[in-house]
Amino acid sequence: MYRILTCLTLLLMLTSALYAQREPLRVGVAGLTHTHVHGIFNSESRGEIEIVGIAEPNRDLARRYAEQYDFPMERVYDDLEALIEAQQPAAVTAFGSIFEHLEVVEACAPRGIHIMVEKPLAVSMDHARKMEALAEAHDIHLLTNYETTWYPTNHRAYALVQDSLVGEIRKVVIRDGHRGPKNIGVDPEFLEWLTDPVQNGGGAITDFGCYGANLMTWLMQGQRPLTVTAVTQQLQPENNPDVDDEALIILTYPDAVALIQASWNWTIGRKDMEIYGLDGVIYADNRHDLRVRIPEGYDGFSEMEQALEERPAPYDDPFAYLAAVIAGEVEVAPADLSALENNMTVVEILDAAVRSARTGETVRLE
Structure with missing residues (x-):
């Protein structure tokens, strides 16, 4: 058993060395009301991702995060459509309400933008089925992040x-x-x-x-x-x-x-x-x-x-994992x-x- 686990650890270390050589994944952040969003700001310094824009209509809330994480307010857009149009992210992470997850997928999937939402995936099976259909129709990754996954x-x-x-x-x-x-x-x-x-x-x-x-x-x-x-x-x-x-x-x-x-x-x-x-x-x-x-x-x-x-890495961090999945280095x-x-x-x-x-x-x- 332990020999198998040791071999697996070595394999994961090799994977980590390989993925570290690529360019950071360009990521947009949809919403700031879910305080799990602190995770992606703390993760950016690792180098696997680059936050290229934030969609948040609440300017006071955006300023609080801008002051804490030292990013310019010019990086904040009033809505997701404006962020996508200006920055063309490769992926978007959703940090609004669970109800809003469907709206994020509706905006991103037709443009071929991959998505990671905070747990759970959706508020209902009706929303979940619509999200699944969009992800499959446009061949994108639609991942869900849980703290316990890591x-x-x-x-x-x-x-x-x-x-x-x-x-x-x-x-x-x-x-x-x-x-x-x-x-x-x-x-x-x-x-x-x-x-x-x-x-x-x-x-x-x-x-x-x-x-x-x-x-x-x-x-x-x-x-x-x-x-x-x-x-x-x-x-x-x-x-x-x-x-x-x-x-x-x-x-x-x-x-x-x-x-x-x-x-x-x-x-x-x-x-x-x-x-x-x-x-x-x-x-x-x-x-x-x-x-x-x-x-x-x-x-x-x-x-x-x-x-x-x-x-x-990348199995210790949701955003490193997202980048590795999109790069084809990890199969889900x-x-x-x-x-x-x-x-x-x-x-x-x-x-x-x-x-x-x-x-x-x-x-x-x-």
């Missing part, structure tokens, strides 16, 4: 499952969330749409339920669940009057089950996963810390702990975490979960 622990857990260390998967528990957008002090522009059922597609069920749906689809090699059952609650009506802030989603497969716990009510922010196989369990406790337990007797076990380093498989196919299933799961929570009934996927 966690070394998740990839090590996946490799250990593939290596049969813990046997076939029977149960997965995935927990994501924090104390809630208002409680952690997100920017007002972000809070406005994040707690809007139209612009975000829901509350915690969308914001954090998507992580578990994405990871589970990956672990199950792209397999869709048979059923989706969800329960939502509103435990902070004073902070989230229009959306849920607590969601439990159960997915069933022919030989496995998943429990996704998506919450704006965690006392401490978390993104962790437990994978229970026939022969052991893997705990991806956070970005870097992983544990494996092998059972001994009824309730005993032996435990292996690992503290993992960051993955090699259908079940991959960023892949359109995976994320169509994610939206299907979220769509079913919202319906299940509303009706109180299990939804069987066709």
